[in-house]
Amino acid sequence: MSWILVGAADALEAEDVMRFDHGGRTFAIYRSPSDAYFATDGLCTHEQVHLADGLVMDHIIECPKHNGRFDYRTGEAKGAPVCVNLKTYPVKLEAGRIMIELDD
Amino acid sequence: MAAAAPLVIVGAGQAGGRAALTLRAEGYRGAILLLGEEPDPPYERPPLSKGFLTGERSLASFTFATTEALAEAGIDFRPGCRVLAIDRPAKQLRLADGGAIAYAKLLLATGRAARPLPGAQADEPRIFCLRTRADADQLRAALRPGARLAILGGGFIGLEVAASAMALGCAVTVIELAPALLSRCVPAPLAAILAARHQAAGVRILLGTGLQAVMATEQGLSLDLGGGRRLEADALLVGIGAVPRAELAVAAGLATDQGILVDARLQTSDPDIFAAGDVCALPDPSGNGHVRLEAWQNADRQGALAARNLLGAGLSYVELPWFWSDQYELTLQIAGWPARAARTVTRAIAADACILFHLDEQGRVLGAGGVGPAGLGRDLRLAQLMIERAARPDPAAVADPTRGLKTLLR
Numbered sequence: 001m002s003w004i005l006v007g008a009a010d011a012l013e014a015e016d017v018m019r020f021d022h023g024g025r026t027f028a029i030y031r032s033p034s035d036a037y038f039a040t041d042g043l044c045t046h047e048q049v050h051l052a053d054g055l056v057m058d059h060i061i062e063c064p065k066h067n068g069r070f071d072y073r074t075g076e077a078k079g080a081p082v083c084v085n086l087k088t089y090p091v092k093l094e095a096g097r098i099m100i101e102l103d104d
Numbered sequence: 105m106a107a108a109a110p111l112v113i114v115g116a117g118q119a120g121g122r123a124a125l126t127l128r129a130e131g132y133r134g135a136i137l138l139l140g141e142e143p144d145p146p147y148e149r150p151p152l153s154k155g156f157l158t159g160e161r162s163l164a165s166f167t168f169a170t171t172e173a174l175a176e177a178g179i180d181f182r183p184g185c186r187v188l189a190i191d192r193p194a195k196q197l198r199l200a201d202g203g204a205i206a207y208a209k210l211l212l213a214t215g216r217a218a219r220p221l222p223g224a225q226a227d228e229p230r231i232f233c234l235r236t237r238a239d240a241d242q243l244r245a246a247l248r249p250g251a252r253l254a255i256l257g258g259g260f261i262g263l264e265v266a267a268s269a270m271a272l273g274c275a276v277t278v279i280e281l282a283p284a285l286l287s288r289c290v291p292a293p294l295a296a297i298l299a300a301r302h303q304a305a306g307v308r309i310l311l312g313t314g315l316q317a318v319m320a321t322e323q324g325l326s327l328d329l330g331g332g333r334r335l336e337a338d339a340l341l342v343g344i345g346a347v348p349r350a351e352l353a354v355a356a357g358l359a360t361d362q363g364i365l366v367d368a369r370l371q372t373s374d375p376d377i378f379a380a381g382d383v384c385a386l387p388d389p390s391g392n393g394h395v396r397l398e399a400w401q402n403a404d405r406q407g408a409l410a411a412r413n414l415l416g417a418g419l420s421y422v423e424l425p426w427f428w429s430d431q432y433e434l435t436l437q438i439a440g441w442p443a444r445a446a447r448t449v450t451r452a453i454a455a456d457a458c459i460l461f462h463l464d465e466q467g468r469v470l471g472a473g474g475v476g477p478a479g480l481g482r483d484l485r486l487a488q489l490m491i492e493r494a495a496r497p498d499p500a501a502v503a504d505p506t507r508g509l510k511t512l513l514r
Contacts, residue, residue: 064479065435080168081400083168
Protein backbone atom coordinates (compact mmCIF):
# COMPACT_ATOMS: atom_id res chain seq x y z
CA MET A 1 0.00 0.00 0.00
CA SER A 2 1.25 3.49 -0.69
CA TRP A 3 -0.09 7.03 -0.72
CA ILE A 4 -0.38 8.59 -4.16
CA LEU A 5 -0.66 12.30 -4.87
CA VAL A 6 -3.89 13.22 -6.66
CA GLY A 7 -3.60 17.01 -6.78
CA ALA A 8 -4.44 20.23 -5.02
CA ALA A 9 -7.42 19.99 -2.68
CA ASP A 10 -8.85 23.28 -3.91
CA ALA A 11 -8.88 22.05 -7.51
CA LEU A 12 -12.10 20.28 -6.58
CA GLU A 13 -15.18 22.23 -5.56
CA ALA A 14 -17.43 21.18 -2.69
CA GLU A 15 -20.08 18.63 -3.72
CA ASP A 16 -18.19 17.73 -6.87
CA VAL A 17 -16.19 14.91 -8.42
CA MET A 18 -13.13 14.61 -10.64
CA ARG A 19 -11.33 11.89 -12.51
CA PHE A 20 -7.89 10.62 -11.48
CA ASP A 21 -5.86 8.09 -13.47
CA HIS A 22 -2.93 6.17 -12.03
CA GLY A 23 -1.08 3.01 -12.97
CA GLY A 24 -3.47 2.06 -15.75
CA ARG A 25 -6.46 2.42 -13.43
CA THR A 26 -9.05 5.15 -13.17
CA PHE A 27 -10.64 6.61 -10.07
CA ALA A 28 -13.24 9.16 -9.04
CA ILE A 29 -12.30 11.64 -6.31
CA TYR A 30 -15.06 13.42 -4.37
CA ARG A 31 -15.35 16.47 -2.18
CA SER A 32 -18.45 16.35 0.00
CA PRO A 33 -20.64 19.36 0.87
CA SER A 34 -18.83 19.45 4.25
CA ASP A 35 -15.39 19.40 2.55
CA ALA A 36 -14.48 15.80 3.31
CA TYR A 37 -12.66 13.93 0.53
CA PHE A 38 -13.37 10.42 -0.75
CA ALA A 39 -12.21 8.13 -3.57
CA THR A 40 -13.82 5.24 -5.43
CA ASP A 41 -13.17 3.23 -8.56
CA GLY A 42 -13.85 5.48 -11.55
CA LEU A 43 -16.20 3.30 -13.55
CA CYS A 44 -19.82 2.57 -12.69
CA THR A 45 -20.37 -1.10 -11.85
CA HIS A 46 -23.36 -1.13 -14.20
CA GLU A 47 -22.02 -0.24 -17.66
CA GLN A 48 -18.43 0.98 -17.29
CA VAL A 49 -19.27 4.66 -17.59
CA HIS A 50 -16.96 7.13 -15.82
CA LEU A 51 -18.51 8.48 -12.64
CA ALA A 52 -16.51 11.72 -12.90
CA ASP A 53 -19.10 12.68 -15.54
CA GLY A 54 -21.87 12.11 -13.01
CA LEU A 55 -23.69 14.34 -10.59
CA VAL A 56 -22.78 14.63 -6.91
CA MET A 57 -25.71 15.45 -4.65
CA ASP A 58 -24.93 15.37 -0.96
CA HIS A 59 -23.19 12.01 -0.43
CA ILE A 60 -24.51 10.36 -3.58
CA ILE A 61 -22.78 10.04 -6.94
CA GLU A 62 -25.11 9.33 -9.83
CA CYS A 63 -23.85 7.67 -12.99
CA PRO A 64 -24.37 10.04 -15.96
CA LYS A 65 -25.88 7.43 -18.25
CA HIS A 66 -28.46 5.41 -16.40
CA ASN A 67 -28.73 7.10 -13.00
CA GLY A 68 -27.10 4.29 -11.05
CA ARG A 69 -26.55 5.72 -7.56
CA PHE A 70 -23.83 5.07 -5.00
CA ASP A 71 -22.93 6.48 -1.61
CA TYR A 72 -19.37 7.53 -2.45
CA ARG A 73 -18.32 7.43 1.21
CA THR A 74 -18.94 3.67 1.47
CA GLY A 75 -19.32 2.62 -2.18
CA GLU A 76 -22.76 1.22 -1.38
CA ALA A 77 -25.01 0.73 -4.43
CA LYS A 78 -28.31 2.49 -3.77
CA GLY A 79 -30.67 0.52 -5.99
CA ALA A 80 -31.39 -0.49 -9.59
CA PRO A 81 -29.82 -0.34 -12.12
CA VAL A 82 -26.77 -0.88 -9.92
CA CYS A 83 -26.47 -3.68 -7.44
CA VAL A 84 -22.69 -4.15 -7.21
CA ASN A 85 -20.96 -1.85 -4.74
CA LEU A 86 -18.11 0.45 -5.74
CA LYS A 87 -14.66 -0.12 -4.30
CA THR A 88 -13.51 2.76 -2.12
CA TYR A 89 -10.00 3.95 -1.19
CA PRO A 90 -8.62 5.81 1.82
CA VAL A 91 -8.05 9.52 1.24
CA LYS A 92 -6.14 12.09 3.27
CA LEU A 93 -5.18 15.73 2.88
CA GLU A 94 -1.56 16.72 3.30
CA ALA A 95 -0.48 20.35 3.01
CA GLY A 96 -3.48 21.15 0.86
CA ARG A 97 -3.00 18.17 -1.39
CA ILE A 98 -5.27 15.13 -1.89
CA MET A 99 -3.60 11.74 -1.38
CA ILE A 100 -5.19 8.33 -1.93
CA GLU A 101 -3.91 4.99 -0.70
CA LEU A 102 -3.61 2.29 -3.35
CA ASP A 103 -2.34 -1.28 -3.46
CA ASP A 104 1.14 -1.40 -4.93
CA MET B 105 -55.47 -27.46 5.73
CA ALA B 106 -54.39 -26.36 2.27
CA ALA B 107 -51.57 -23.85 2.05
CA ALA B 108 -52.60 -20.32 1.14
CA ALA B 109 -52.50 -19.62 -2.59
CA PRO B 110 -49.31 -17.88 -3.76
CA LEU B 111 -48.78 -14.45 -5.18
CA VAL B 112 -48.26 -15.12 -8.89
CA ILE B 113 -46.37 -12.97 -11.36
CA VAL B 114 -46.85 -13.64 -15.07
CA GLY B 115 -43.82 -12.37 -16.98
CA ALA B 116 -40.23 -12.53 -15.79
CA GLY B 117 -38.81 -9.43 -17.47
CA GLN B 118 -37.77 -6.20 -15.78
CA ALA B 119 -41.15 -5.53 -14.16
CA GLY B 120 -41.91 -9.12 -13.15
CA GLY B 121 -38.41 -9.85 -11.89
CA ARG B 122 -38.26 -6.61 -9.92
CA ALA B 123 -41.68 -7.32 -8.43
CA ALA B 124 -40.62 -10.78 -7.22
CA LEU B 125 -37.46 -9.41 -5.58
CA THR B 126 -39.40 -6.54 -4.03
CA LEU B 127 -42.00 -8.83 -2.46
CA ARG B 128 -39.21 -10.53 -0.50
CA ALA B 129 -37.40 -7.26 0.23
CA GLU B 130 -40.66 -5.97 1.72
CA GLY B 131 -40.74 -8.91 4.10
CA TYR B 132 -43.45 -11.04 2.51
CA ARG B 133 -42.90 -14.61 3.72
CA GLY B 134 -45.53 -16.49 1.69
CA ALA B 135 -45.21 -18.33 -1.61
CA ILE B 136 -44.22 -16.40 -4.76
CA LEU B 137 -44.45 -17.84 -8.26
CA LEU B 138 -42.63 -16.12 -11.11
CA LEU B 139 -43.67 -17.47 -14.50
CA GLY B 140 -41.53 -16.58 -17.51
CA GLU B 141 -41.95 -17.64 -21.13
CA GLU B 142 -38.28 -17.17 -21.93
CA PRO B 143 -35.72 -19.73 -20.78
CA ASP B 144 -33.64 -17.08 -18.97
CA PRO B 145 -34.08 -15.64 -15.49
CA PRO B 146 -34.91 -11.89 -15.38
CA TYR B 147 -32.46 -9.72 -17.29
CA GLU B 148 -32.33 -6.07 -18.38
CA ARG B 149 -33.33 -5.64 -22.00
CA PRO B 150 -31.44 -2.45 -22.97
CA PRO B 151 -28.07 -4.21 -23.64
CA LEU B 152 -29.68 -6.55 -26.20
CA SER B 153 -29.39 -3.93 -28.95
CA LYS B 154 -26.02 -2.65 -27.79
CA GLY B 155 -23.29 -4.39 -25.75
CA PHE B 156 -24.81 -7.86 -26.03
CA LEU B 157 -25.16 -7.57 -29.79
CA THR B 158 -21.57 -6.44 -30.21
CA GLY B 159 -20.32 -9.18 -27.91
CA GLU B 160 -18.92 -6.75 -25.33
CA ARG B 161 -21.37 -7.85 -22.64
CA SER B 162 -22.50 -11.28 -21.54
CA LEU B 163 -26.03 -12.18 -20.53
CA ALA B 164 -24.74 -12.83 -17.00
CA SER B 165 -23.57 -9.20 -16.73
CA PHE B 166 -27.13 -7.89 -17.08
CA THR B 167 -29.09 -10.70 -15.46
CA PHE B 168 -30.42 -8.93 -12.38
CA ALA B 169 -32.02 -11.92 -10.68
CA THR B 170 -30.09 -15.12 -11.25
CA THR B 171 -31.69 -18.54 -10.87
CA GLU B 172 -29.54 -19.02 -7.74
CA ALA B 173 -30.59 -15.67 -6.26
CA LEU B 174 -34.26 -16.42 -6.91
CA ALA B 175 -33.94 -19.85 -5.31
CA GLU B 176 -32.14 -18.37 -2.33
CA ALA B 177 -34.97 -15.84 -1.93
CA GLY B 178 -37.48 -18.69 -1.98
CA ILE B 179 -39.05 -17.49 -5.22
CA ASP B 180 -40.47 -20.32 -7.30
CA PHE B 181 -39.22 -19.30 -10.76
CA ARG B 182 -40.55 -21.29 -13.69
CA PRO B 183 -38.88 -20.49 -17.01
CA GLY B 184 -40.38 -21.66 -20.29
CA CYS B 185 -43.83 -21.44 -18.77
CA ARG B 186 -46.69 -20.20 -20.92
CA VAL B 187 -50.00 -19.15 -19.43
CA LEU B 188 -53.03 -19.87 -21.62
CA ALA B 189 -55.82 -18.26 -19.65
CA ILE B 190 -56.86 -16.57 -16.44
CA ASP B 191 -59.93 -18.11 -14.79
CA ARG B 192 -60.97 -15.18 -12.62
CA PRO B 193 -63.94 -16.76 -10.83
CA ALA B 194 -61.74 -19.70 -9.78
CA LYS B 195 -58.66 -17.45 -9.28
CA GLN B 196 -56.60 -19.86 -11.31
CA LEU B 197 -54.21 -19.79 -14.25
CA ARG B 198 -54.33 -22.44 -16.94
CA LEU B 199 -50.91 -23.34 -18.32
CA ALA B 200 -49.85 -24.54 -21.76
CA ASP B 201 -48.40 -27.70 -20.18
CA GLY B 202 -51.86 -28.64 -18.98
CA GLY B 203 -51.33 -27.57 -15.39
CA ALA B 204 -53.26 -25.07 -13.33
CA ILE B 205 -52.06 -22.64 -10.69
CA ALA B 206 -54.19 -20.96 -8.05
CA TYR B 207 -53.37 -17.38 -7.14
CA ALA B 208 -54.21 -15.19 -4.18
CA LYS B 209 -53.26 -12.11 -6.16
CA LEU B 210 -51.90 -11.84 -9.66
CA LEU B 211 -49.47 -9.44 -11.34
CA LEU B 212 -49.47 -9.29 -15.13
CA ALA B 213 -46.07 -8.16 -16.38
CA THR B 214 -46.28 -9.65 -19.84
CA GLY B 215 -44.54 -6.77 -21.58
CA ARG B 216 -44.67 -6.18 -25.29
CA ALA B 217 -43.90 -8.10 -28.45
CA ALA B 218 -42.09 -6.69 -31.46
CA ARG B 219 -44.61 -5.57 -34.05
CA PRO B 220 -44.24 -7.95 -36.98
CA LEU B 221 -43.76 -6.88 -40.57
CA PRO B 222 -47.20 -6.97 -42.19
CA GLY B 223 -47.43 -9.82 -44.65
CA ALA B 224 -43.90 -11.04 -43.95
CA GLN B 225 -42.85 -14.62 -44.36
CA ALA B 226 -42.70 -15.67 -40.72
CA ASP B 227 -40.37 -18.53 -41.57
CA GLU B 228 -37.82 -16.41 -43.49
CA PRO B 229 -34.67 -16.82 -41.38
CA ARG B 230 -33.07 -13.62 -42.70
CA ILE B 231 -35.83 -11.35 -41.34
CA PHE B 232 -35.30 -10.47 -37.68
CA CYS B 233 -36.94 -8.64 -34.85
CA LEU B 234 -35.34 -7.78 -31.52
CA ARG B 235 -37.08 -8.16 -28.20
CA THR B 236 -35.55 -11.10 -26.38
CA ARG B 237 -32.15 -12.61 -25.72
CA ALA B 238 -32.97 -15.35 -28.23
CA ASP B 239 -33.81 -12.70 -30.87
CA ALA B 240 -30.48 -11.00 -30.18
CA ASP B 241 -28.57 -14.28 -30.51
CA GLN B 242 -30.14 -14.90 -33.91
CA LEU B 243 -29.53 -11.35 -35.13
CA ARG B 244 -25.94 -11.40 -33.90
CA ALA B 245 -25.21 -14.51 -35.94
CA ALA B 246 -26.22 -12.56 -39.07
CA LEU B 247 -24.09 -9.50 -38.32
CA ARG B 248 -20.85 -10.75 -39.81
CA PRO B 249 -18.30 -8.20 -41.05
CA GLY B 250 -19.32 -7.03 -44.51
CA ALA B 251 -22.91 -8.24 -44.16
CA ARG B 252 -25.51 -5.92 -45.69
CA LEU B 253 -28.07 -5.13 -42.99
CA ALA B 254 -31.30 -3.34 -43.86
CA ILE B 255 -33.22 -1.90 -40.93
CA LEU B 256 -36.89 -1.04 -41.28
CA GLY B 257 -37.74 1.74 -38.84
CA GLY B 258 -35.59 4.65 -37.67
CA GLY B 259 -36.65 4.40 -34.04
CA PHE B 260 -34.67 3.38 -30.97
CA ILE B 261 -34.26 -0.30 -31.78
CA GLY B 262 -33.36 0.42 -35.39
CA LEU B 263 -30.79 3.08 -34.58
CA GLU B 264 -29.19 1.27 -31.66
CA VAL B 265 -28.79 -1.82 -33.81
CA ALA B 266 -27.44 0.36 -36.63
CA ALA B 267 -24.70 1.66 -34.33
CA SER B 268 -23.90 -1.85 -33.08
CA ALA B 269 -23.86 -3.30 -36.61
CA MET B 270 -21.49 -0.55 -37.79
CA ALA B 271 -19.17 -1.46 -34.92
CA LEU B 272 -19.29 -5.06 -36.16
CA GLY B 273 -18.31 -3.99 -39.68
CA CYS B 274 -21.65 -4.37 -41.41
CA ALA B 275 -22.98 -2.16 -44.21
CA VAL B 276 -26.16 -0.64 -42.77
CA THR B 277 -29.15 1.02 -44.43
CA VAL B 278 -32.02 2.44 -42.35
CA ILE B 279 -35.41 2.72 -44.04
CA GLU B 280 -37.82 5.17 -42.40
CA LEU B 281 -41.27 6.11 -43.63
CA ALA B 282 -41.36 9.46 -41.78
CA PRO B 283 -39.41 12.48 -43.03
CA ALA B 284 -37.06 12.29 -40.02
CA LEU B 285 -35.57 9.71 -37.67
CA LEU B 286 -37.06 9.20 -34.18
CA SER B 287 -39.92 11.52 -35.02
CA ARG B 288 -42.40 9.83 -32.68
CA CYS B 289 -40.85 10.78 -29.36
CA VAL B 290 -37.63 12.76 -29.82
CA PRO B 291 -37.60 16.51 -30.55
CA ALA B 292 -36.21 17.33 -34.00
CA PRO B 293 -33.00 19.11 -32.90
CA LEU B 294 -31.94 16.07 -30.84
CA ALA B 295 -32.89 13.58 -33.55
CA ALA B 296 -30.84 15.64 -36.01
CA ILE B 297 -27.68 15.25 -33.90
CA LEU B 298 -28.14 11.47 -33.83
CA ALA B 299 -28.90 11.37 -37.56
CA ALA B 300 -25.70 13.28 -38.32
CA ARG B 301 -23.72 10.88 -36.12
CA HIS B 302 -25.11 7.87 -37.97
CA GLN B 303 -24.29 9.44 -41.31
CA ALA B 304 -20.76 10.22 -40.15
CA ALA B 305 -20.40 6.57 -39.18
CA GLY B 306 -21.42 5.54 -42.69
CA VAL B 307 -25.02 4.46 -42.12
CA ARG B 308 -27.18 5.04 -45.19
CA ILE B 309 -30.49 6.64 -44.17
CA LEU B 310 -33.48 6.53 -46.52
CA LEU B 311 -36.21 8.86 -45.21
CA GLY B 312 -39.77 9.05 -46.50
CA THR B 313 -39.29 5.51 -47.71
CA GLY B 314 -41.53 2.53 -47.15
CA LEU B 315 -40.97 -1.14 -47.70
CA GLN B 316 -43.40 -2.44 -50.33
CA ALA B 317 -42.32 -6.05 -50.51
CA VAL B 318 -39.52 -8.43 -49.64
CA MET B 319 -38.34 -11.06 -52.07
CA ALA B 320 -36.16 -13.83 -50.73
CA THR B 321 -33.60 -15.20 -53.13
CA GLU B 322 -30.65 -17.52 -52.79
CA GLN B 323 -28.33 -14.51 -52.72
CA GLY B 324 -30.23 -12.68 -50.05
CA LEU B 325 -33.23 -10.41 -49.65
CA SER B 326 -34.37 -8.03 -52.35
CA LEU B 327 -36.36 -5.15 -50.86
CA ASP B 328 -38.83 -3.24 -53.01
CA LEU B 329 -38.77 0.37 -51.77
CA GLY B 330 -41.33 1.63 -54.27
CA GLY B 331 -40.81 3.85 -57.30
CA GLY B 332 -38.63 1.21 -58.90
CA ARG B 333 -36.05 1.38 -56.12
CA ARG B 334 -34.62 -1.87 -54.79
CA LEU B 335 -32.26 -2.62 -51.96
CA GLU B 336 -30.31 -5.85 -51.74
CA ALA B 337 -29.58 -7.08 -48.22
CA ASP B 338 -28.31 -10.14 -46.40
CA ALA B 339 -30.53 -9.50 -43.41
CA LEU B 340 -33.54 -7.33 -42.52
CA LEU B 341 -34.24 -6.11 -39.00
CA VAL B 342 -37.82 -5.00 -38.46
CA GLY B 343 -37.92 -2.27 -35.81
CA ILE B 344 -41.39 -0.78 -36.19
CA GLY B 345 -42.52 -0.70 -32.62
CA ALA B 346 -43.95 -3.11 -30.10
CA VAL B 347 -47.47 -4.13 -29.18
CA PRO B 348 -48.67 -4.80 -25.63
CA ARG B 349 -49.14 -8.44 -24.78
CA ALA B 350 -52.59 -7.98 -23.31
CA GLU B 351 -54.17 -11.15 -24.76
CA LEU B 352 -54.60 -12.85 -21.40
CA ALA B 353 -56.21 -9.75 -19.93
CA VAL B 354 -58.52 -9.28 -22.92
CA ALA B 355 -59.64 -12.91 -22.83
CA ALA B 356 -60.26 -12.65 -19.08
CA GLY B 357 -62.48 -9.63 -19.58
CA LEU B 358 -60.21 -7.08 -17.90
CA ALA B 359 -60.46 -3.49 -19.11
CA THR B 360 -57.90 -2.87 -21.86
CA ASP B 361 -57.18 -0.23 -24.44
CA GLN B 362 -53.89 -0.78 -26.26
CA GLY B 363 -52.60 -2.22 -23.04
CA ILE B 364 -54.07 -3.28 -19.72
CA LEU B 365 -55.86 -0.35 -18.10
CA VAL B 366 -54.76 0.21 -14.53
CA ASP B 367 -55.40 2.89 -11.93
CA ALA B 368 -52.63 4.93 -10.32
CA ARG B 369 -51.98 2.01 -7.96
CA LEU B 370 -51.49 -0.32 -10.97
CA GLN B 371 -54.66 -2.23 -10.13
CA THR B 372 -56.66 -3.55 -13.09
CA SER B 373 -60.45 -3.66 -13.27
CA ASP B 374 -60.18 -6.81 -11.10
CA PRO B 375 -59.02 -5.85 -7.57
CA ASP B 376 -57.02 -9.08 -7.25
CA ILE B 377 -55.06 -8.44 -10.47
CA PHE B 378 -52.38 -5.81 -11.00
CA ALA B 379 -50.34 -4.97 -14.09
CA ALA B 380 -46.93 -3.33 -14.47
CA GLY B 381 -44.41 -2.37 -17.11
CA ASP B 382 -44.71 -2.08 -20.88
CA VAL B 383 -48.05 -3.89 -20.99
CA CYS B 384 -50.03 -1.45 -18.90
CA ALA B 385 -51.73 1.84 -19.67
CA LEU B 386 -51.62 4.24 -16.73
CA PRO B 387 -53.93 7.21 -16.15
CA ASP B 388 -52.27 10.35 -17.47
CA PRO B 389 -51.51 12.51 -14.42
CA SER B 390 -53.07 15.45 -16.26
CA GLY B 391 -56.38 13.60 -16.08
CA ASN B 392 -56.71 13.05 -19.82
CA GLY B 393 -56.60 9.50 -21.07
CA HIS B 394 -53.81 7.04 -20.48
CA VAL B 395 -50.07 6.94 -20.99
CA ARG B 396 -48.20 3.90 -22.22
CA LEU B 397 -44.58 4.05 -21.21
CA GLU B 398 -42.09 1.67 -22.76
CA ALA B 399 -38.82 2.02 -20.95
CA TRP B 400 -36.54 0.25 -18.51
CA GLN B 401 -37.13 2.73 -15.69
CA ASN B 402 -40.89 2.49 -15.98
CA ALA B 403 -40.84 -1.31 -15.94
CA ASP B 404 -38.45 -1.41 -13.00
CA ARG B 405 -40.24 1.14 -10.83
CA GLN B 406 -43.71 -0.12 -11.67
CA GLY B 407 -42.63 -3.67 -10.84
CA ALA B 408 -41.43 -2.51 -7.44
CA LEU B 409 -44.57 -0.49 -6.77
CA ALA B 410 -46.91 -3.26 -7.91
CA ALA B 411 -45.21 -5.63 -5.46
CA ARG B 412 -45.87 -3.25 -2.57
CA ASN B 413 -49.47 -2.87 -3.67
CA LEU B 414 -49.93 -6.65 -3.95
CA LEU B 415 -49.12 -6.54 -0.25
CA GLY B 416 -51.73 -3.86 0.32
CA ALA B 417 -49.63 -0.70 0.43
CA GLY B 418 -52.07 1.24 -1.77
CA LEU B 419 -49.36 3.52 -3.21
CA SER B 420 -49.75 5.59 -6.37
CA TYR B 421 -47.21 5.55 -9.18
CA VAL B 422 -45.69 9.01 -9.36
CA GLU B 423 -42.29 8.43 -10.98
CA LEU B 424 -41.17 10.97 -13.53
CA PRO B 425 -40.99 9.31 -16.96
CA TRP B 426 -37.39 8.95 -18.08
CA PHE B 427 -35.69 6.98 -20.81
CA TRP B 428 -32.35 6.79 -22.52
CA SER B 429 -30.81 5.53 -25.72
CA ASP B 430 -27.08 4.97 -26.21
CA GLN B 431 -25.73 5.16 -29.75
CA TYR B 432 -21.97 5.32 -30.45
CA GLU B 433 -20.47 7.60 -27.77
CA LEU B 434 -23.68 9.60 -27.55
CA THR B 435 -26.36 9.27 -24.93
CA LEU B 436 -29.90 10.52 -25.40
CA GLN B 437 -32.12 11.05 -22.38
CA ILE B 438 -35.64 12.41 -22.18
CA ALA B 439 -37.48 13.09 -18.93
CA GLY B 440 -40.80 14.45 -17.81
CA TRP B 441 -43.69 15.61 -19.95
CA PRO B 442 -42.25 17.59 -22.89
CA ALA B 443 -45.51 17.50 -24.87
CA ARG B 444 -47.33 19.62 -22.28
CA ALA B 445 -44.92 22.53 -22.46
CA ALA B 446 -45.78 26.04 -23.60
CA ARG B 447 -42.26 26.87 -24.74
CA THR B 448 -38.86 25.32 -25.22
CA VAL B 449 -35.46 26.75 -24.27
CA THR B 450 -32.42 25.37 -26.08
CA ARG B 451 -29.07 24.95 -24.35
CA ALA B 452 -26.74 24.47 -27.32
CA ILE B 453 -23.50 23.11 -25.88
CA ALA B 454 -21.59 21.80 -28.90
CA ALA B 455 -22.26 20.49 -32.40
CA ASP B 456 -23.00 17.10 -30.88
CA ALA B 457 -24.46 18.18 -27.54
CA CYS B 458 -27.71 19.96 -26.81
CA ILE B 459 -30.35 20.04 -24.09
CA LEU B 460 -33.92 21.23 -24.53
CA PHE B 461 -35.87 22.52 -21.52
CA HIS B 462 -39.63 22.43 -21.90
CA LEU B 463 -41.37 25.04 -19.74
CA ASP B 464 -45.01 25.68 -18.90
CA GLU B 465 -46.76 29.06 -19.00
CA GLN B 466 -45.32 29.95 -15.59
CA GLY B 467 -41.77 28.99 -16.56
CA ARG B 468 -41.72 25.74 -14.58
CA VAL B 469 -39.65 22.95 -16.12
CA LEU B 470 -42.06 20.17 -17.22
CA GLY B 471 -39.70 18.15 -19.32
CA ALA B 472 -36.19 18.04 -20.64
CA GLY B 473 -34.29 16.09 -23.23
CA GLY B 474 -30.74 16.08 -24.40
CA VAL B 475 -28.19 14.29 -26.48
CA GLY B 476 -24.42 14.37 -26.23
CA PRO B 477 -21.37 12.52 -24.90
CA ALA B 478 -21.69 10.77 -21.53
CA GLY B 479 -20.65 13.92 -19.66
CA LEU B 480 -23.94 15.51 -20.60
CA GLY B 481 -25.63 13.10 -18.21
CA ARG B 482 -24.79 15.34 -15.28
CA ASP B 483 -26.73 18.26 -16.75
CA LEU B 484 -29.55 15.96 -17.79
CA ARG B 485 -29.84 14.70 -14.23
CA LEU B 486 -29.98 18.29 -12.98
CA ALA B 487 -32.72 18.94 -15.52
CA GLN B 488 -34.61 15.98 -14.07
CA LEU B 489 -34.27 17.45 -10.59
CA MET B 490 -35.62 20.75 -11.91
CA ILE B 491 -38.71 18.89 -13.16
CA GLU B 492 -39.14 17.04 -9.87
CA ARG B 493 -38.90 20.29 -7.92
CA ALA B 494 -41.06 22.26 -10.42
CA ALA B 495 -38.15 24.71 -10.58
CA ARG B 496 -38.53 27.99 -12.47
CA PRO B 497 -34.98 28.78 -13.61
CA ASP B 498 -34.13 31.95 -15.51
CA PRO B 499 -34.56 30.87 -19.16
CA ALA B 500 -31.64 33.01 -20.32
CA ALA B 501 -29.34 31.33 -17.80
CA VAL B 502 -30.56 27.87 -18.79
CA ALA B 503 -29.84 28.66 -22.43
CA ASP B 504 -26.28 29.77 -21.62
CA PRO B 505 -23.98 26.72 -21.61
CA THR B 506 -21.35 28.62 -19.61
CA ARG B 507 -23.75 28.87 -16.65
CA GLY B 508 -23.68 25.82 -14.38
CA LEU B 509 -27.10 24.22 -14.03
CA LYS B 510 -26.43 23.18 -10.44
CA THR B 511 -26.41 26.81 -9.31
CA LEU B 512 -29.79 27.32 -11.04
CA LEU B 513 -31.36 24.51 -9.06
CA ARG B 514 -30.94 26.31 -5.77
